[in-house]
Amino acid sequence: MSNDQASKSKASATDQDVQLGTGGELHQMANGEHALLTTNQGLPISDNQNSLKASPLGPTLLEDFILREKITHFDHERIPERIVHARGSGAHGYFELTHSLEKYTTAKILTELGEKTPLFTRISTVAGGSGSVDTPRDVRGFATKFYTKEGNWDLVGNNVPVFFIQDAIKFPDLVHAIKMEPDRGFPQAATAHDTFWDYISLTPESMHMIMWIMSDRTIPRSLRMIEGFGVHSFRLINSQGESTFVKFHWRPQLGLQSMVWDEAVKTAGADPDFMRRDLFEAIESGNFPAWDLAVQLFTEEEAAQFPFDHLDATKLIPEELVPLRVIGHMVLDRWPNNFFAETEQVAFCPSHVVPGIDFSNDPLLQGRLFSYLDTQLSRLGSPNFNQIPINAPKCPFANHQRDGHMQMQQPVGRVAYEPNTLSNTSPRETPQGFRTAALDENGVKGRVRPESFADHYSQAKQFFISQHSHEQSHIASALIFELSKVEHVYIREAIVGHLRNISEDLASQVANGLGLQQLPAPYPSAVRAQDLPPSPALQIIGKMKNTLQGRAIGILIADGSDAHTIHAIKTVAKKSGATVKIVAPKIGDATLSDGAMLKVDGQLAGTPSMMFDAVAIVLTSDAANALLEDGAARDFVNDAYRHLKAIATDVGGEKLLNMPNISFNVNGDALSTVDAFIDAAKTRFWDREK
Ligand code: HDE
Numbered sequence: 001m002s003n004d005q006a007s008k009s010k011a012s013a014t015d016q017d018v019q020l021g022t023g024g025e026l027h028q029m030a031n032g033e034h035a036l037l038t039t040n041q042g043l044p045i046s047d048n049q050n051s052l053k054a055s056p057l058g059p060t061l062l063e064d065f066i067l068r069e070k071i072t073h074f075d076h077e078r079i080p081e082r083i084v085h086a087r088g089s090g091a092h093g094y095f096e097l098t099h100s101l102e103k104y105t106t107a108k109i110l111t112e113l114g115e116k117t118p119l120f121t122r123i124s125t126v127a128g129g130s131g132s133v134d135t136p137r138d139v140r141g142f143a144t145k146f147y148t149k150e151g152n153w154d155l156v157g158n159n160v161p162v163f164f165i166q167d168a169i170k171f172p173d174l175v176h177a178i179k180m181e182p183d184r185g186f187p188q189a190a191t192a193h194d195t196f197w198d199y200i201s202l203t204p205e206s207m208h209m210i211m212w213i214m215s216d217r218t219i220p221r222s223l224r225m226i227e228g229f230g231v232h233s234f235r236l237i238n239s240q241g242e243s244t245f246v247k248f249h250w251r252p253q254l255g256l257q258s259m260v261w262d263e264a265v266k267t268a269g270a271d272p273d274f275m276r277r278d279l280f281e282a283i284e285s286g287n288f289p290a291w292d293l294a295v296q297l298f299t300e301e302e303a304a305q306f307p308f309d310h311l312d313a314t315k316l317i318p319e320e321l322v323p324l325r326v327i328g329h330m331v332l333d334r335w336p337n338n339f340f341a342e343t344e345q346v347a348f349c350p351s352h353v354v355p356g357i358d359f360s361n362d363p364l365l366q367g368r369l370f371s372y373l374d375t376q377l378s379r380l381g382s383p384n385f386n387q388i389p390i391n392a393p394k395c396p397f398a399n400h401q402r403d404g405h406m407q408m409q410q411p412v413g414r415v416a417y418e419p420n421t422l423s424n425t426s427p428r429e430t431p432q433g434f435r436t437a438a439l440d441e442n443g444v445k446g447r448v449r450p451e452s453f454a455d456h457y458s459q460a461k462q463f464f465i466s467q468h469s470h471e472q473s474h475i476a477s478a479l480i481f482e483l484s485k486v487e488h489v490y491i492r493e494a495i496v497g498h499l500r501n502i503s504e505d506l507a508s509q510v511a512n513g514l515g516l517q518q519l520p521a522p523y524p525s526a527v528r529a530q531d532l533p534p535s536p537a538l539q540i541i542g543k544m545k546n547t548l549q550g551r552a553i554g555i556l557i558a559d560g561s562d563a564h565t566i567h568a569i570k571t572v573a574k575k576s577g578a579t580v581k582i583v584a585p586k587i588g589d590a591t592l593s594d595g596a597m598l599k600v601d602g603q604l605a606g607t608p609s610m611m612f613d614a615v616a617i618v619l620t621s622d623a624a625n626a627l628l629e630d631g632a633a634r635d636f637v638n639d640a641y642r643h644l645k646a647i648a649t650d651v652g653g654e655k656l657l658n659m660p661n662i663s664f665n666v667n668g669d670a671l672s673t674v675d676a677f678i679d680a681a682k683t684r685f686w687d688r689e690k
Pocket residue numbers: 082083084085088122123124140141142143156157158163167168169171229230231232313346347348364365367368371372373375376
């Protein structure tokens with residue numbers, strides 16, 4: 001490309017049109033003015049459709065270096081996927097501090113009010129491969145890279161505040177047990193199989209986590225509606241060198257919201273990318289998801305009074321014990337330009353901290369400090385992965401690390417060491433740099449588990465009794481589902497034995513659901529479980545926001561549907577913050593009662609009611625009669641009902657509710673006025689589950 005061409009393309013290019021070549025020059029022209037297609041060496045290509053052949057019907061020649069370069073590059077397009085958290089969706093955004101933590105830390109990101117720190121957040125499932133579905137029952141990873149003025153800070157958490165195990169040495173076994181079984185290569189993205197429950201049955205410390213993962217937390221409605229937790233205690237260090245423990249929490253401004261299990265299963269088939277699409281569409285339409293960042297702060301002395309050890313990652317600190325303080329918020333406002341370059345190549349490491357933030361002795365965290373840098377070396381293939389734009393700090397960074405695969409920098413000068421006398425400008429250490437908290441560590445060296453980590457059931461009990469009764473029955477159903485997939489009866493029994501230490505009622509329900517003739521003996525416990533008070537903050541139902549913000553309403557229509565009703569629903573729904581999509585038997589435009597045409601967003605068979613938080617059915621009697629015979633229409637209504645969603649109908653639409661052979665009667669719930677419907681759409685009809 002000539003300089004002239006390049007500067008022209010720079011002037012008129014949009015983000016989509018422009019791609020930076022490795023040398024930094026623009027390789028694609030904007031808006032109709034195509035760039036030259038070249039090899040990676042910049043050689044213009046005259047024919048990208050035909051390889052070089054000895055004759056028109058002859059063999060392809062090895063000489064075809066253009067074919068070889070293209071195919072070779074293609075052959076190497078994939079990098080190893082993450083061993084866990086392979087499937088994820090990410091977005092750019094910013095963090096804005098609203099309350100300074102100056103008393104506790106020197107970290108500028110936590111002390112400079114109003115400062116907007118750019119960031120990248122990736123939310124993931126844990127067990128499935130990168131091509132797996134978005135809605136399995138699974139923990140969601142919640143990782144944020146803050147590009148602070150003092151270097152990158154990675155807060156690499158989950159949407160559940162506790163973890164399966166207490167010590168990093170157990171992690172490879174746990175992950176091998178969760179992942180698909182090695183001889184058969186299934187199940188994908190599922191814990192409902194023998195190896196997982198076998199391992200869990202022998203790992204009582206997992207029981208608190210099991211309560212969380214069997215709860216609705218692991219089948220969220222949207223990535224925009226999950227909480228995030230740093231899980232471990234970290235330390236904040238202030239200018240006097242004093243340290244305070246901290247736990248980090250992300251709170252979604254849209255509130256928590258989950259699916260019901262059948263909905264999650266069916267969504268996986270209807271739209272395997274449901275969560276990624278939801279996040280993408282929200283950001284592209286300007287409905288930027290946001291989370292408050294809150295902290296729990298406590299001293300060593302306060303921690304000593306807790307009825308558990310905060311260094312044990314299978315424990316949480318109830319909000320009732322240490323209240324949350326909101327200190328700022330994160331907004332995700334920009335989808336990446338390129339999925340691979342950013343979401344796939346982003347490399348999080350809990351060891352990436354900034355001055356003023358330090359680690360605790362949580363043995364799980366300590367192991368993580370090693371693992372992430374190590375895994376990036378094989379995943380990204382080089383110790384220079386920090387130079388990939390998504391990973392590079394946005395503040396200046398310099399040191400004497402040199403060379404290695406894929407080195408992109410060209411350091412100048414003869415000095416590559418420190419200290420030195422030969423350069424006045426080479427990087428030097430500074431007293432403002434990162435300092436580790438000065439701590440007195442003593443004790444007997446050994447492979448030990450502290451006694452304070454021995455209580456595995458108290459917080460599991462506390463979680464269970466804190467749930468709403470509907471949530472409790474979801475936990476029971478989830479356990480029955482999962483354990484029913486386990487072939488070995490003694491493993492099912494062992495888990496019920498653990499459940500007896502949590503709730504006899506839960507254990508009986510699960511035993512009954514599994515057809516066990518008698519209750520197995522309780523699993524022997526090293527310490528007696530405590531009766532901790534319920535913590536209502538652990539519920540989802542209790543914390544759901546009475547809002548339609550960020551939710552979606554589907555209106556099933558057909559030709560002739562009443563224009564007035566449709567417009568009324570659209571207007572009120574949109575005013576309440578919901579998006580509205582029109583579903584019809586045919587894609588294209590539908591002709592409404594007033595003769596106007598309305599664009600259809602989704603064809604009925606491909607747009608089931610799982611895609612929506614509530615549905616309205618607005619049909620003429622004739623259209624309804626025709627749809628009575630349509631399986632997709634029947635499922636649309638059936639599923640909306642079974643998934644506890646508000647259903648509004650007009651007189652025609654009501655016919656679908658009264659379909660023959662439908663085993664329920666929804667008339668009681670059918671909402672006839674638009675306002676009542678929009679109000680009901682904010683919640684779910686839990687009582688239908690009875
Ligand atoms: Fe991870 N974890 N983990 N993990 N983890 C990884 O790093 C590991 C743990 C979490 O979107 C890996 O880059 C060990 C807890 C998230 O890219 C790997 C232990 C929590 C992500 C790894 C844990 C997490 C990862 C795989 C036990 C919540 C995805 C690929 C000691 C606080 C980040 C990679 C992203 C990813 C190791 C336990 C969160 C192998 C050894 C606890 C969100 O390094």
